[in-house]
Amino acid sequence: MTQPLSELDIIFPHLSNNPKFSSTLISLKRSALSIHNRLNSITLDSKFVTSVSEAYQLPLVANERCGSWYIHPEKKAEGVYFKSTDGHMSQWGFSLRRLNLQLLDVVQKHGGAVVVDSTRRGKSMPDALSKTIPIWCCVINRTLFGTDGEHAMYTPPQAVSSSEHAQISSKIDGFVQQFLEICKPNVPELRAKLQKPLRPIWVTQQSSLPDPPTVFEDFHPVVLCTASRRVQGAESSEGGYVQGAADDHEAWSHGLTPPVFWKNKDLLMSASDEDAPAIISELLEQAASVRTSSGTTLIKPTSTLYIAATQNIDLSGFDIVITCTPEPLPLESIKAAKLKHYLPLICRTGKLGSRDLRTELSLLPTFLSSLHFPSAPPKILLSCPTGTDLSVGAALTVLCLFSDDHGNIDLSTQRSEHDIDKILIKQRLSWITTSNPSLNPSRTTLQSVNNVLFSGGNAQQMRAQITDRMHTAIKPLHHHHHVPKNIFTALQNTDWKFHRTLTSALPTHPSGTVDGTATFTPVVVPTTPPTLLYAEQGEFVTDTGLTFTARRKYVYQLLSEDEGGSEGVVVKFFDDEAVPRGSGVGRNGEGIGGVFVEMGDVVPGESGQEVMRARNKEQHLCAEDLYTAAWEFGAGMVGKEGGVWWEVRYDVKGPKKDYVSRTRYERVKNEV
Structure with a gap:
């Protein structure tokens, strides 16, 4: 037998197939909270905000981030951050992180201010306006005008019960003490900005605005304006109006910001919800391309x-x-x-x-x-x-x-x-x-x-x-100023005396000092880059008192950008067996061995341009030993005014070696 139609079949006929009823409600809610409805609601509420500013003849200050949506950028005098959580039940507080003292500058200049914020449906005003800012006003008053209790705290009776008001009031003096002890404000400087105490005044869309504007003789008015009108029912019952439409904008704005919205309001208001995300993305790209560095x-x-x-x-x-x-x-x-x-x-x-x-x-x-x-x-x-x-x-x-x-x-x-x-x-x-x-x-x-x-x-x-x-990371600043070439040239234009310390962690390798002289002799080899033969001779004195002569040779070469990827100095071994003993590099490059260490980019040291530093590009493995090198150069080595000296440090690790060698070279001055 056919069942008779029910009311449910008439109103929601598709529910006779037994889908989830909640999906319909979600669909309706999303439609009511569309981007278009939100932006349209913001536009309507902004007209009320402007009327409040005109009625009190005071500038508009946005309680970020919600408040900025309701104020055209040209009409926004300042921004503040008062958190609603500092006004939540039993969590009342005076933020030492965000003092919002910039609001005093606005009050000083204009005699008062209109602070704009909003909240979603279910509340007449946000806690930031009903409690957080009133707490702030009272703390500032008692800090600047005395804590004798004459400067009472004011809260809106329609939003704050007498019991909660009393509990908040009992904490004010403690907030004042924290402000003074932790933040150490310049009280005389702040006091000079206010001729009289601050007093919060609450305005909603149900309020009557003054006409003509009121003159406040005894206090500076801080008008706390709730931008949106209060909605009692669901969003779908309001014909597209959304209370607190700008709240939690991260969830619906697709990155849209108040300045971009106001600059392109007509375009955005005419766009469909399907096209809005793409239009917003394009507008944000345009805004980013013209952004300047004026925000320092x-x-x-x-x-x-x-x-x-x-x-x-x-x-x-x-x-x-x-x-x-x-x-x-x-x-x-x-x-x-x-x-x-x-x-x-x-x-x-x-x-x-x-x-x-x-x-x-x-x-x-x-x-x-x-x-x-x-x-x-x-x-x-x-x-x-x-x-x-x-x-x-x-x-x-x-x-x-x-x-x-x-x-x-x-x-x-x-x-x-x-x-x-x-x-x-x-x-x-x-x-x-x-x-x-x-x-x-x-x-x-x-x-x-x-x-x-x-x-x-x-x-x-x-x-x-x-x-x-x-x-x-930096790819040093001086790389293109031919610093490696300057160093290479400085090495061959003088004789050097050196002092070396060797500090060994192993008893099998002696520690001690070496004092001696070193030379860099230019070598002409057609198939190689600019080459110097390094030769040193000195006296090695061990910590145990032993003395013996130390000799060493290396080959230094200057790599161009074409040869080494970047201009730099490479140190190579000298192969004694490849040339007759006592002679230098052969005509065809005999004696030039493999790479010992390659100097990396030369950068300013800790004291800026006076000292330049470099490290080897890669650690060098010689047999079983690992070598790490680091250099320092005086200003005179890189073509600047200053000392002509340089230092090199080798850190050597291996199964039979563990030592540090530090050598400082100084120019040998020619005596007349």
């Missing part, structure tokens, strides 16, 4: 520490640049800026980069403490792809290690890990976030900073890693 931020109270995004970065005028990027900066950019000190911290993007930072940051203290600026503090730039995360972590490390409480940075004085605590880190972080509210490091980045600051590090190991980084 000076971290106050310092006068020399800056943070910027890496794209189109301007290096000119900086003494030290540190980047946190997957790849080092192009050599052309470094050369064009005449940059002397550059350290790339190799970090991937996103969360992976924050994890990489834990290892990379350990290089930073040793690198900076090795630099010397006796006349004036250096101008330092730290950069990462966004300019708001990894570079902030690096800047925080610099501030904790090298700055005093007044913001003076001294690289010659590094704070010990025993003198660093969480209070110091919070204080230095507040300098950064106050200088620019958008500088918002992730939790993982901050954890990496803490790991480095509290764990210290092996300075000698860090120096070796930094030297390796300068060789393998």
Whole structure:
């Protein structure tokens, strides 16, 4: 017998086939929360926000990141970061990380401000407006005007119960004490910005706006504007209107930002939901292509520490640049800026980069403490792809290690890990976030900073890693200035005296010193690159008192870019058996043996241009022994004013050898 139709069959006829009812509701909700509906709701709410600004004749300040969507960029006076979580039940707090003192500058200039935020359906206003900012206003008032209790805390009675209000009020004086003790604000300077206390005023779309504008004699108004109207039912019942449409924009915006939205509002509003993602992607690419480096931020109270995004970065005028990027900066950019000190911290993007930072940051203290600026503090730039995360972590490390409480940075004085605590880190972080509210490091980045600051590090190991980084990552600045050729020329234009120390870890190999002379004799061989025959003779005195004569020969050759891939110096063995004893290299290259060590790129040493350094490109295996070489050259060796000297160190490891040989060569001055 046929069953009669039910109400369910009429309203949702497809449900007679027994699909999940929830799939229909999900489909309806997605339709109501479409990109078009969200952007349209934002546009409608922005008109109300503008009317609030006009009614109170006060500038608009966005509580980032939601608030910026409701304010046209041309009307946005400032941005602040007040977290709703600091207003959650039993979690009330005054953020020492984000002091938001830039809001006082707006109040000083205009007499007050309108702070804009919104929240999703179910609430009349966000906790940031109902509790977090009122807490902040009360703490600032009592800090600047006294803690005698006269400056009460104000909360909206329709959103905050009397019991919760009382519990929050009991914590205010504790927040004031933390602010003063940990952040150490300049109270007289802040007090000069306010002629009277701050007072929060709440405005929603159900509020009556003043007409004409009200004059506030006793306080500076901080108008807390909830942009969206409150929705009681589901989104589908509102004809496409979405309360708090900008909230959690990461989940729906496809990367769209408020500036890009407002610049292209008409185009985006006319696009279908199917076409919107592709249009947004194209607009974001266009915005990225025209982005400039104007976003460089000076971290106050310092006068020399800056943070910027890496794209189109301007290096000119900086003494030290540190980047946190997957790849080092192009050599052309470094050369064009005449940059002397550059350290790339190799970090991937996103969360992976924050994890990489834990290892990379350990290089930073040793690198900076090795630099010397006796006349004036250096101008330092730290950069990462966004300019708001990894570079902030690096800047925080610099501030904790090298700055005093007044913001003076001294690289010659590094704070010990025993003198660093969480209070110091919070204080230095507040300098950064106050200088620019958008500088918002992730939790993982901050954890990496803490790991480095509290764990210290092996300075000698860090120096070796930094030297390796300068060789393998930077592709040194002076490579194209013919430094290897200058060194090769300097070797043959003078006689040398040398002093060598040999330190052996094994009793079978003697330790001691060698003093002697060395010469570099030019050799002309048609089929080989420029060649010098190195010959030394000296007296070896062992630690046990034995003395004997030491002689040695090597062959030095200058490789051109065509011959060796890059211009450089290679040291080869000299084969005595290939030529008559006592003679030099044969006419056809007899005596020139295999490669001993090949000098890598020559880069500035720890003291900048005064010393140049190099390491061998690869460790050399001689029989069973492994050789590692490192060189230092005085300025006079590379065509500059300064000392004519050089040093070479060999580290030798093997089953029967374990020693270090250090030799310093100095020019023999001709006596008249």
